[in-house]
Amino acid sequence: MKKTRIFLGLREIGEYYKNLKDGFHELGIECTLIDLVYSPFQYIGSDTPNNIVSMKRWANKNVLLNKNIFIKVFCFYLSRILDFPLFLWALYRFDVFIFGFGESFIINYLDLPILKFFNKKVIFVFFGSDSRPPYIGLDLIQNKRYTMPTHIKNSATKKRKIRQIEKYADIIIDHPPTSHFHEKKIIQWLSVGIPKRYILSNSNVHVNQNLEIKILHAPSNPMAKGTEKIRKSIRALREKGYSINYTEVVGKPHSTVISELKKCDFIVDQIYSDTPMATFATEAAWHGKPSVVGGYYANGIVNDFPKEIIPPSLYCHPDDIQDSIEKMIIDESFRNDLGKKAMEFVQKNWSPEKVAERYLRLIEGNIPEEWYYDPNNIQYLQGGGVSEQLIKETVRAMIEYGGIKSLQLSDKPELEKKFKDFAYQ
Known part of the structure; x- marks a missing residue:
């Protein structure tokens, strides 16, 4: 029997693909990860199997960082040209392609019908911002300078991309509250899991013996994570008399985040999250650290998932973020128990080999019915990373400028009406 050879790429996020690769290797599956995007977070684990990959990374880094406009332009076109030999190399070598962020090798997904023609298995994994309207x-x-026509154009572009991906992909993994633009059934993100593992010992698990509570916040994007509102909550709690050591880590290497994570009592992940345990909260769970996570989806998640696959965190409405932080401070028993439950959950369900095993089931077509989600059933309207009020204002302005069709939800008339009612209530 021919061994399955798996390609992962082309953009890393929070070591998701590095850990998935480790999981496949533990199962004896040949797997290569190629991350072509320069990142200040210094994720490790990407392979460099040929000079094409090295040249493309160099070109992409210069497009982003080089101040010379001529070098930028040269590197931009060089990178695009290199897409073709890189794709041909991968086409010959791999049987399964697992892509992320709605990206494939060649612009406008010109490679996808070729992969389909050669009977390659194609899986797309979405992480939120790449599929959310x-x-x-x-x-x-x-992008506060965006005009309303730009918002309308961007919505149409994203809808078109998702529709094109759905035409050729065998499997799409996404999160129900970000699946508005999908037309075909997806595999629920939480049913597959987030692959992570840390080898913990007494030397790297820190237990705080002081009365001062250590809280960590490490936003990849402070605006999106609601960092200013979190700071305001911390100031208010200090004014109430709580002794708080609050640490923020922004734009630093991943190793710095993990170092601070080991020292804290709990983390505050973000305010407007549509998942109770994203990447940073998952890392905290592996270290036995509980998370406070805010999000409008906190009230509706139980309608989309069975309780046993909802990861443990203090998931609350954005307006309740300060009260939730306060609860974590004053209730030591609750805090420690939540951290223990979070660690047990990820160890049991989200280890790299467990997640890789689920991917193998997807590849083999052995998919439990409960893993599927029909996007026609979506009820969630508040999105992620922004306030409810701003969403209402934007949707209302889009409808008034471009008509209800500008929301790109004509295939879901009930959802389209819900958005209109939501915007004008």
Whole structure:
């Protein structure tokens, strides 16, 4: 029987693919990870199997960092040209392709029909911002200069990309509250899990013996994570008399984040999350550290998932973030128990080999029915990374400027109406 050869790429996030690769290797599966995107977080684990990969990484880094416009332009086109030999190399070598962030080898997904023609298995994994409608996500705060026509254009572009991916992908993994633009059934993100592992010992598990509570916040994007509101909550709690050692880690190597994680009592992940345990909260769980996570989806997650696959965290409405931090401070028993439950959950369900085993089931077509989610059933409207009020204002402005069709939800008329009612309530 021919051995399955798996390709992972082309962009890393929180060592997701590095850990998935480790899981495949533990199962004896040949797997190669290629991360082509320069990142200040210094994720490790990407392979460099040929000079094409080295040249493309060099070109991509210069496009991002080099101040010389001529070098930027040269490297941009060099990178695009290198897409073709890299794709041909991968096409010959691999049987399964697992892509992330809605990206494949060649612009406009010209490689996908070729992969389909050669009977390659194609899996796309979405991580939130790459599938969530722009009008309920980070675009609203990261690109404040965007005009309404730009928001409408970006929504149409993302819908078109997802539709094109769905045409050729064998499997799509996404999170129900970000699946508005999908038209076909997806595999639920939490059913597969987030692959992580840390080898813990007494020397690297820190237990705080002081009365001072150590809280860690490590936002990859402070605006999206609601960092200013978290700071405000910490200031208010200090004014109430709590002794708090609050640490922020921003834009530092991943090793720095882990070093601080070992020292803290608990973390505050973010305020507007549509998942109770994203990458940073998962890392905290592996260290036995509980997480406070804010998000509008906290009230609705039980409608989409059975309780046993919902990861343990203090998942609360954004308006309750200060009260939740306070609860974690004053209730030591609750805090320690939540940290223990979180660690037990990830060890049992989200180890690299466990997640890799689930991927093998996807590849082999042995998929439990409960893993599927029909995006026609979606009820969630508040998105992620932004406030409910800003979403309402944006949706209302889009409808008034471009009509209800500008939301790109014509295939889901009930959801389309829900958004309109939500915006004008």
